[in-house]
Every structure is written in structure tokens, then in C-alpha cells.
Amino acid sequence: MKKRGSLFGLAGILVMVIIVSIYAIGAQEVMKEPSNTSETRADVITIDTLKGFGVLERPVVVFFHDLHTDALEKKNKDCSTCHLSENDRLSPKFKRLKDTGRQEVMDIYHVDCMACHKEMSTAGEKTGPVEACGECHQEKAEPIASREPMGFDKSLHFRHSKANQDKCELCHHEYDKKAKKLFYAKEKEGSCRYCHMEVTEENRISMRLASHLSCIDCHRKRLAEDKKTAPAKDKIAGPVKCSGCHDPKKRQMIEKVADVPRIKRKQPDIVLIQTDEPETDKRGLALKMNPVPFDHKAHEGHNDTCRVCHHASLDSCSKKCHTLAGSKEGKDVKLERAMHQVGATESCLGCHEINKRDKNCAGCHAFMEKDRKQEDSFCLTCHMQPLQESPEIAEKPEVVAGLLLQSRKAITDTYRDEDIPEKVVIKELVDKYEPVEFPHRRIVHTLLENIKDNKLTNYFHSEKGALCQACHHNSPTAKNPPRCVSCHGKPFDENNLLRPGMKAAYHQQCMGCHKEMDIEKPNAVKCTDCHKERKKPEKDFYGRPL
Amino acid sequence: MPISRRRFLGWIGAAGVGATFGNSAHAAVNKHYKGYPESFGVLHDTVLCVGCRNCEAGCNKVNELPPPAAPFDDLSVLEHKRRTDTKSYTVVNRYDHAANGGGPTYRKTQCHHCLEPACASVCFVRAFTKTKTGAVVYDASVCVGCRYCMIACPFEIPTYEYDKALSPRIMKCTMCHPRVVKGKLPGCVEACPNEALTFGKRNDLINIARERIRRYPDRYVNHVYGEHEMGGTSWLNISGVPFKHLGMREDLGVTPAPELTAGALGAVPIVVGLWPVLLTGIYAISKRKERIARAEQEQAVAAALTQAREKGEAKLSEALEKAEVKNRTAIEAAVKKALEKVAETQTKEGS
Numbered sequence: 034m035k036k037r038g039s040l041f042g043l044a045g046i047l048v049m050v051i052i053v054s055i056y057a058i059g060a061q062e063v064m065k066e067p068s069n070t071s072e073t074r075a076d077v078i079t080i081d082t083l084k085g086f087g088v089l090e091r092p093v094v095v096f097f098h099d100l101h102t103d104a105l106e107k108k109n110k111d112c113s114t115c116h117l118s119e120n121d122r123l124s125p126k127f128k129r130l131k132d133t134g135r136q137e138v139m140d141i142y143h144v145d146c147m148a149c150h151k152e153m154s155t156a157g158e159k160t161g162p163v164e165a166c167g168e169c170h171q172e173k174a175e176p177i178a179s180r181e182p183m184g185f186d187k188s189l190h191f192r193h194s195k196a197n198q199d200k201c202e203l204c205h206h207e208y209d210k211k212a213k214k215l216f217y218a219k220e221k222e223g224s225c226r227y228c229h230m231e232v233t234e235e236n237r238i239s240m241r242l243a244s245h246l247s248c249i250d251c252h253r254k255r256l257a258e259d260k261k262t263a264p265a266k267d268k269i270a271g272p273v274k275c276s277g278c279h280d281p282k283k284r285q286m287i288e289k290v291a292d293v294p295r296i297k298r299k300q301p302d303i304v305l306i307q308t309d310e311p312e313t314d315k316r317g318l319a320l321k322m323n324p325v326p327f328d329h330k331a332h333e334g335h336n337d338t339c340r341v342c343h344h345a346s347l348d349s350c351s352k353k354c355h356t357l358a359g360s361k362e363g364k365d366v367k368l369e370r371a372m373h374q375v376g377a378t379e380s381c382l383g384c385h386e387i388n389k390r391d392k393n394c395a396g397c398h399a400f401m402e403k404d405r406k407q408e409d410s411f412c413l414t415c416h417m418q419p420l421q422e423s424p425e426i427a428e429k430p431e432v433v434a435g436l437l438l439q440s441r442k443a444i445t446d447t448y449r450d451e452d453i454p455e456k457v458v459i460k461e462l463v464d465k466y467e468p469v470e471f472p473h474r475r476i477v478h479t480l481l482e483n484i485k486d487n488k489l490t491n492y493f494h495s496e497k498g499a500l501c502q503a504c505h506h507n508s509p510t511a512k513n514p515p516r517c518v519s520c521h522g523k524p525f526d527e528n529n530l531l532r533p534g535m536k537a538a539y540h541q542q543c544m545g546c547h548k549e550m551d552i553e554k555p556n557a558v559k560c561t562d563c564h565k566e567r568k569k570p571e572k573d574f575y576g577r578p579l
Numbered sequence: 580m581p582i583s584r585r586r587f588l589g590w591i592g593a594a595g596v597g598a599t600f601g602n603s604a605h606a607a608v609n610k611h612y613k614g615y616p617e618s619f620g621v622l623h624d625t626v627l628c629v630g631c632r633n634c635e636a637g638c639n640k641v642n643e644l645p646p647p648a649a650p651f652d653d654l655s656v657l658e659h660k661r662r663t664d665t666k667s668y669t670v671v672n673r674y675d676h677a678a679n680g681g682g683p684t685y686r687k688t689q690c691h692h693c694l695e696p697a698c699a700s701v702c703f704v705r706a707f708t709k710t711k712t713g714a715v716v717y718d719a720s721v722c723v724g725c726r727y728c729m730i731a732c733p734f735e736i737p738t739y740e741y742d743k744a745l746s747p748r749i750m751k752c753t754m755c756h757p758r759v760v761k762g763k764l765p766g767c768v769e770a771c772p773n774e775a776l777t778f779g780k781r782n783d784l785i786n787i788a789r790e791r792i793r794r795y796p797d798r799y800v801n802h803v804y805g806e807h808e809m810g811g812t813s814w815l816n817i818s819g820v821p822f823k824h825l826g827m828r829e830d831l832g833v834t835p836a837p838e839l840t841a842g843a844l845g846a847v848p849i850v851v852g853l854w855p856v857l858l859t860g861i862y863a864i865s866k867r868k869e870r871i872a873r874a875e876q877e878q879a880v881a882a883a884l885t886q887a888r889e890k891g892e893a894k895l896s897e898a899l900e901k902a903e904v905k906n907r908t909a910i911e912a913a914v915k916k917a918l919e920k921v922a923e924t925q926t927k928e929g930s
Binding site for chain 1: 627629630631632654682764771772773774777778779780783786787790791794795796797798846849850853857861
């Protein structure tokens with residue numbers, strides 16, 4: 034009984050201590066993230082092959098590939114020092130063709146890496162670790178990988194096809210499932226990524242493996258030829274080192290062709306975009322919007338790769354994936370969304386929206402609500418009303434599309450100069466400064482000048498007065514739009530929470546536009562760039578000198 | 580009524596359980612203070628802020644603060660990060676994002692006017708008040724100068740007039756409380772040429788902020804700073820860059836400061852109240868133990884004595900009895916003998 038009593042007493046004290054400490058924990062500060070400022074490299078390879086055989090006993094080895102390539106180059110050794118060949122192609126694996134077993138793979142690294150390091154070390158040369166395990170198997174590896182994906186833009190594509198005399202079959206191929214082999218299909222060439230995915234699948238290797246095997250192998254052979262024949266300056270072989278393709282700085286040195294000719298794949302110049310589904314349902318009711326005439330050739334010129342739009346294959350978008358009602362293959366993205374989704378770079382509107390970020394557009398468009406409901410008639414801008422053409426022409430969609438495109442008027446339409454006020458004096462708010470003389474006509478002219486060479490912009494501003502709508506917003510286009518003061522008044526109106534007051538309306542519109550258009554003068558924080566300091570009256574209201 | 584050990588331990592146990600589960604029960608009733616209804620606030624939209632420092636000038640003017648070291652149109656002060664001090668309730672700082680490909684962003688800093696202010700919760704003389712207008716105001720007349728508020732504030736806003744020997748005060752933004760009650764705008768808001776500062780009811784400001792984010796998703800980060808930070812503040816911020824790039828803490832959590840300490844401070848009365856009880860109890864228990872031991876000892880001694888006495892008495896009586904019996908037997912034998920003798924004599928005489 035006695036013992037139990039003192040136990041209860043202890044328990045009581047313990048409870049108190051715990052309560053106090055629980056609250057004290059809540060008051061502690063959360064630790065701040067450590068900042069990372071270590072060196073970065075593009076050639077970082079993590080050797081973790083043994084992961085495939087079970088749990089790793091030691092930390093993975095971080096290996097700098099270019100460091101080793103350079104060291105071997107100095108000794109006049111090439112890739113075959115470390116990589117074996119099979120069917121005249123280098124294996125990407127170190128000193129082996131296959132990962133045969135845990136012990137074998139481990140031994141290859143331990144014996145062959147160390148042998149070379151030791152050899153160089155005894156020769157008194159600078160080399161890698163030779164002794165302690167931890168020198169290679171480091172817990173915390175530095176530096177950090179800065180590898181950038183290579184990407185293959187149309188300039189690079191053109192240089193490759195030119196160098197290889199348009200022999201597309203050197204790179205492009207298809208896979209014959211029955212015969213289980215690769216073959217070349219002329220004018221069916223597509224992006225590697227349509228088949229080669231992130232990871233190796235049943236009958237196709239990963240994109241990473243495919244590109245390294247094919248690109249480097251070809252570059253390597255070309256390099257060997259170059260060494261034999263061409264003088265140094267004429268060397269045309271592509272990079273073989275990691276940094277050549279993946280280092281941000283080295284990538285900038287890759288030559289860019291300014292005016293890239295079109296890819297020769299017999300792709301269409303003009304397309305009439307319409308669904309593959311029937312035009313009417315069983316009752317004969319129309320199912321579709323008007324088809325869209327599409328200038329494929331012009332769009333090619335504005336994009337770096339076919340994949341920008343044809344993101345998964347070069348087949349028709351609506352056939353299997355983006356059907357009118359959506360399908361599993363297309364991740365239930367309906368045709369309507371596939372063409373109109375803002376925020377998706379593959380869709381028409383998504384890409385056009387990105388174009389509006391150009392500084393000549395952003396001045397007006399940055400302030401427009403992103404997913405605002407457009408007027409229904411706006412759809413007809415792309416989904417043009419069909420022309421009254423002869424039946425034989427109607428059966429040729431590309432001819433119809435061509436005629437529709439020809440009928441388009443891509444000219445920004447605005448009012449005659451004499452209808453555009455030259456100067457607008459803003460004097461509603463005069464207090465500290467003189468009224469502002471706003472060079473209205475000059476600004477209209479500048480906006481027109483900025484977009485005059487942009488076909489897309491001109492087509493979408495071809496309605497009279499459309500250009501004026503950026504500043505003269507929220508009212509129909511008109512030669513004499515309502516004055517700002519009709520809507521904007523005192524600030525912070527409770528009934529109009531989102532409407533800025535008069536002063537802020539002017540400042541936000543002028544300064545916001547200047548900022549988006551990178552206009553440095555007038556300076557947003559220098560009031561006198563726009564406003565003249567108001568002269569102080571010499572006499573006060575009663576005529577007494579001040 | 581004497582405290583029995585059982586009863587005392589029962590109390591201790593109940594107090595422990597009550598203190599442990601008291602807080603979670605409190606959370607279970609979903610008690611959440613959302614600030615005074617209809618209270619005001621200010622929304623600072625850093626996307627609209629051009630960094631002109633007009634707000635600083637406006638603040639200085641309406642609060643009649645001493646003239647600044649550099650005039651308000653001198654923007655070179657933005658080269659260095661500044662903080663609020665006793666002569667400026669608000670400062671604008673520039674944050675460069677050139678590394679991320681963006682232009683500079685400006686952020687005005689001042690008291691955030693928390694819905695449940697940390698400064699007020701630590702002040703033991705109640706110098707700080709969260710008013711119904713939304714402003715957190717300070718009363719210098721009761722301040723004792725402990726500066727706990729400066730330590731408590733998660734935004735490092737209150738400053739102290741160290742240079743005043745006789746009547747130093749805590750200096751901080753008042754959200755122009757005296758002006759707001761008169762129906763005027765705060766000085767900074769009135770001075771802002773671009774409505775980067777919006778004054779209004781806090782609920783409306785949250786709606787405005789949300790609507791701006793919805794309309795321009797690529798211009799704003801989808802977060803209203805101050806809607807929930809530290810349990811909510813009357814001053815709100817929206818921004819085009821993550822708030823940590825504007826020197827704003829993102830580790831504050833959504834719990835109001837008083838709630839963080841209320842538990843620990845709430846435990847103080849229990850601890851202070853409980854220790855005397857606990858110690859008295861322990862003392863009483865040990866005293867009682869002693870008393871019982873003594874009583875038991877006395878009892879045992881008494882019992883032993885009684886027993887010994889009884890034993891002695893029994894022996895004595897036995898001995899006496901024995902002696903009596905012996906005597907009686909002897910007497911009886913003697914009587915018998917005498918009687919026999921008499922009878923023998925009589926028989927002889929008769930024959």
C-alpha cells in the first residue's frame with residue numbers, strides 16, 4: 034500500500050512535466066531551409082547498378098564522366114577503354130554488355146576502376162581514389178548535377194539532314210511487330226519520343242538510352258573520320274562529351290541556323306481542320322462547328338518542333354484520342370478542350386495566349402481576364418462561315434481551306450487620323466501637379482506600328498476599333514467611347530470593389546502598360562516625367578502675398 | 580474534514596487528466612476567432628506597387644513623425660533593406676529577382692495588425708488593444724517598458740525609443756486608427772497613387788484578393804498572405820512571386836500567437852496552485868505515517884505490558900490456587916484424620 038502511494042505521487046509530477054513540455058514544443062521555431070550554393074556539373078552519373086540486385090550496402094558512387102573522358106584523351110585512349118562493343122555499337126555499360134550478377138558487376142567496378150587509378154597513381158599522375166571505400170562511396174555527394182535536356186529543334190534537325198544528304202533513314206525508323214525488327218517508312222518520320230518513352234518498355238528502349246546509343250555512336254564515328262581527314266576547323270562531328278549537349282553554357286555554342294527551310298516530309302501547306310466523326314447524327318442534325326482553315330506552313334515557321342502541337346503522334350488528333358466526346362486514349366480530353374485549353378501549350382488558344390506575353394501584346398493583354406467568356410460571334414474568327422462554292426471544290430478540303438484563308442483580312446482596322454484626338458488633357462484630378470497632356474494619337478500610332486508585321490495580331494484586331502478596347506474597355510467599340518470618369522470615381526467604393534478609383538485607374542493603365550512593354554521613360558516613380566509641377570500662386574485667395 | 584490520502588491522489592489525478600485533455604476538447608468545439616466582424620484592413624498588392632515611397636511620405640505626414648534622413652523621393656535608400664524604426668512606422672523595400680528573370684518587386688512593411696496580436700498577449704499591463712476598426716493600438720500611459728511585445732512580434736515591428744531617457748515609448752503603425760474612426764483613410768493608403776494599397780473591410784479585401792488571383796492566374800501566386808498567417812492579420816498581401824522572396828516568413832503557421840502560449844501560461848495557475856497542495860499533501864502523508872507508527876508502537880508496548888502483567892497474575896493466582904488446594908487437602912486430611920480418630924475412639928468406648 035505504501036509503495037503504491039509514492040508511485041501515484043511520482044506519476045502526478047510526471048504528468049505536470051509532460052504538459053508543460055508539450056506546450057513548450059509548440060513555441061519552438063521551425064528550422065530554416067539550408068541554401069545550396071555548391072558547384073554544378075552536367076556530367077554527373079550516379080553508379081547505382083547494384084540496386085537491381087537488392088539493397089545497397091554502401092552509398093551510390095557519383096561519377097564525373099567528362100573528367101574521365103578528358104583524362105583518357107590525354108593518354109590517346111578512346112571510349113573502348115571502358116566501353117565494350119557489340120554489333121559495332123558501344124555498350125553504355127562499363128566494361129560489360131549485360132548486368133550478369135551482383136558479384137560480377139561489383140567486381141568489374143572494383144577491379145577495373147581501381148586498376149587504372151592505381152596504375153596512374155604509381156606513375157605519379159593525378160588520378161581518382163585508390164584506397165578507402167568512402168572516397169568513391171560518399172554519403173553526401175557534391176557537386177550537384179546541372180544536366181539540361183538536349184532537345185532537338187528544327188535548326189539542329191536541318192543541320193543533321195544537310196550533313197547526311199537527307200538520308201532520313203539514318204535516324205528515323207518504325208517497328209514491325211510481327212517481324213520484330215526495325216524498318217524505315219518514307220514520309221512517315223516522326224519524333225523519337227512518340228515511341229521512345231521515359232523508361233525502357235518491352236520492345237523499345239528508353240529515350241535516354243536511344244539518344245545516347247544513336248547520337249554518340251554516330252558522333253564518335255564521325256569524329257574518328259574527322260581526325261583522319263579534315264583539318265581542325267572543318268570538323269563537323271557533334272559532341273561526344275556530356276557537357277557538349279547537356280551543359281547550359283556549351284549548349285549556347287551550338288550553331289543556330291537563322292532561316293531554317295521546311296522539313297521535307299510532304300506535310301500539307303494548308304489544312305481544313307475538322308473532326309473525323311460524321312457531320313450529322315442519325316436525325317440529320319449538325320454535330321460540328323464550322324471547320325477551321327489552318328495555315329500549316331505558317332505555323333511550322335513559328336514553332337521549333339512538330340511536337341509542340343503534334344505532342345503524341347502525327348495522326349489526326351480527333352481520330353482516336355481527342356474525339357468529340359473524349360476517349361480513354363486521349364485521357365478524356367475532348368476535341369474542344371484539345372483545341373481551346375488555355376494553359377496547355379499544345380492547344381491553339383494555349384499557344385496564342387503565350388504569344389500575348391510578347392511585349393508588344395502584353396501592354397494590353399496582361400490586364401485582360403484570362404478565362405473571360407468571349408462573345409459567341411468571336412468563335413467565327415477561326416471557325417469561319419463556309420463559302421458558297423461549287424460541289425466539286427467542296428470535296429477538296431484543302432482547296433476550301435485555301436479559299437477561306439484567302440478571304441481573310443489580316444489588317445488592324447482603326448479610325449481615321451482626324452477621328453483620333455491628337456492630345457487628351459487629363460485635368461480631373463489637378464491638385465499638386467498641372468494637368469497632363471496625354472499624346473493620344475501618337476500612342477495609337479505606336480501600338481499600330483508595333484504590331485503591323487504580325488499576321489496573327491492583325492487578323493485578330495481587324496474589327497474596327499478593336500485596338501482601342503484595351504484602354505477604352507468595358508464598353509462597345511465606338512468612335513467616341515465613354516469618358517473614364519463615367520465609371521471611375523472615388524477609390525474603394527464598397528459597391529464596386531474591383532473598380533479602381535480615378536487616379537489609380539489612370540496610373541494602373543499607363544504605368545502597367547509601360548511596365549509590360551518595357552518602356553523605361555516615363556519612369557513610373559518619377560512623377561514629373563508625366564506631370565508638370567504646379568506653379569504655386571503668388572497671392573492667396575484674399576489677394577495677400579504668400 | 581481531514582484529507583485522506585485516497586482523496587488527495589484522486590484530486591491530483593483529475594487535475595492531470597483535465598490539463599492534458601483540456602486543449603483538445605477546446606479544439607473539438609471548433610472555436611476559431613475570425614476577428615471583429617466588419618473590421619477594416621489594408622490589402623497590399625505587390626504586383627501593382629511601383630516602389631515610389633509615397634506611402635512612407637503619407638505616413639510621416641499624418642503621424643507627424645520627424646523628417647526623414649533622406650527625402651522621400653530619394654529612391655537610393657532602396658539599395659539596402661530597411662526596417663521600421665521609431666521615426667518611421669512603415670518602409671518600402673525592393674526585392675530583386677533578376678536571377679529568376681523577373682524585375683524587382685517592392686513590399687511595404689508595417690504592423691500587420693494581427694487578429695489576435697502576439698504583442699497584446701504578452702503585455703502584462705494591457706498596453707495593446709485590438710480595436711473594432713481592426714487596428715492594434717498602443718497606450719503609452721500604462722506601458723512599463725518591458726519590451727516583451729518586441730520579442731513576441733513575429734514580424735519584428737514594434738520599436739522602442741531607446742534615445743528617450745524619461746518617457747520612452749513603443750512606436751509602431753496604428754493603421755491610422757484616429758483617422759479611421761473619423762472616416763478618413765490611413766495616410767499611406769491615401770498617398771498611394773496606384774491603389775497598390777486598398778483600404779476596406781477585411782472580408783471584402785479577401786474577396787478582392789481572391790478575384791485578382793482568379794482573373795490573372797499567371798500574374799499572382801495563389802495565396803493571400805495574412806488571411807490565415809498567425810491566425811489571420813488585418814493587413815493582407817498578394818504577390819507575383821513567392822512570399823519568401825519578399826522577405827516574408829512562410830513558417831509562421833496559422834495558429835494565433837496567444838494560442839501558442841495560452842496552454843503553457845494556462846498551466847501556470849495549475850502549477851502554482853497545485854504545488855502547495857501537492858507538497859502539503861506529501862507532508863501530511865508523511866506526518867500521518869509517523870503518527871500511525873507511533874500509535875501502533877504505543878499500542879504494542881501497552882499490549883505487551885498487559886500481556887506480561889496478565890501472565891504474572893495468572894501465574895500468581897495459579898500458585899495461590901495450588902497452595903490453597905494443598906492447604907485444603909492438608910486440612911481436609913487432618914480433619915479426616917481427626918474425625919477418624921474420634922470415630923475410632925467412639926467405637927472403642929461403645930463396645
